[in-house]
Amino acid sequence: MSVVVTGATGHLGRLVVEELLARGVPADQVLATGRDAGRLAEVGALGVRTAAVDHDDPSTLDGVLQPGDTVLLVSGSVPGARLDQHRAVIGAATLAGVGHLVYTSATRADDTDLVLAPEHAQTEEMLRASGLPVTVLRNNWYTENYAADLARAKDTGVLASGTGDGRVASATRRDYAAATAGVLADPAPHAGRTYELTGAVAWTYDDLAAAMAEVLGRDVTFHRLTPEEQTAALTGAGLDEGTAGFVVALDGNIAAGALDVVTDDLPRLAGRPATSLVDGLRPLAG
CATH class of the missing domain: 3.90.25.10 (UDP-galactose 4-epimerase, domain 1)
Incomplete structure (x- = not known):
């Protein structure tokens, strides 16, 4: 079983990988995925395993996720496109029977007028419908x-x-990454929880x-x-x-x-102040 970090070539995903390693998660148990080959190679230089995945092409997810994996779905960065991307990852995770799925959402996603929130709220609905153990991390601004x-x-x-x-x-991206790694390193206590970071x-x-x-x-x-x-x-x-x-x-x-x-969710999960x-x-x- 692995800890799978999607979007590991982005700013947040890369920091999550670093934070996992700092917490003592063995590098060979971390799988970093992304579509930028150059950046993926840079993440791989940390010693973790890598897989080229493009969420706009669901076929690239075939065989990447395994039963029992803990998967971090870092939300897509392009409004209007990310809902289909999230659907592809959640579908692949459900089909594979992963052990836990963690999602980076938006502040008060299901109770806000924030223009960024609707796609996050819809993704949270898909996660609840998946039947998988899920944790939602609602990140405030970077x-x-x-x-x-x-x-x-x-x-x-x-x-x-x-x-x-x-x-x-x-808070900083590093702060959110530390809190996220805290959940990924020991996900079971956080199943079914939604945190406002x-x-x-x-x-x-x-x-x-x-x-x-x-x-x-x-x-x-x-x-x-x-x-x-x-x-x-x-x-x-x-x-x-x-x-x-x-x-x-x-x-x-x-x-x-x-x-x-x-809230105090971020320092509790990160183990340090923001x-x-x-x-x-x-x-x-x-």
Whole structure:
């Protein structure tokens, strides 16, 4: 039996593999899958086994999953495409009779207006219908999502968004990976559980601007944008109207409180506290 990490060539999946090895899971019991051959080879250099898998081609999953395996389904990164990808993995896992399936979902997936949530909620429904032992990890925002904002603030001294007074309980990818590895290394106690993984503090964008100022060593001011101002700024920067509308809707969700939940699930599963906002931003400063 193996611990299978799908999407191991992505940012989160690679870190989960590293965290599993750090927890003492033998490398030959870890199977990393992904579709980018070069990145898969880099993960394989850690000593784990690898398999080339493309979730857009379900046939590549044939024979990869085995009875009794513990499988991490890292959610797909492309909205609109990932539901079919998730269906392919869940189907293959069910057919193989894996021992446990763990899924990285979104905050409050079944009770939120967050524009990213519907596909996650539908995936959670598919997981419940599979009959497999399942654990759902609902990840809040990644602190790394603010790398581009930090770079702009470095040049301009301004953090601009339509998030208003909304709060975000972010943590780093490494934090989420540590919590995920904690479940994968000993999945049985977590069967049937859904965890809301968050940072320790739900911060405002004024707090984010202050953290950026500390990291950059310069003043940073948060500039609140109306939806109309934000749309104009995004389309003026070259985004198409559909993408701009998605970003504006997402910031509106944050303003309405979609990401303000705080729990102690992450440190309990990771075995350590979540990284602070300032410390999470420091590596992004270049």
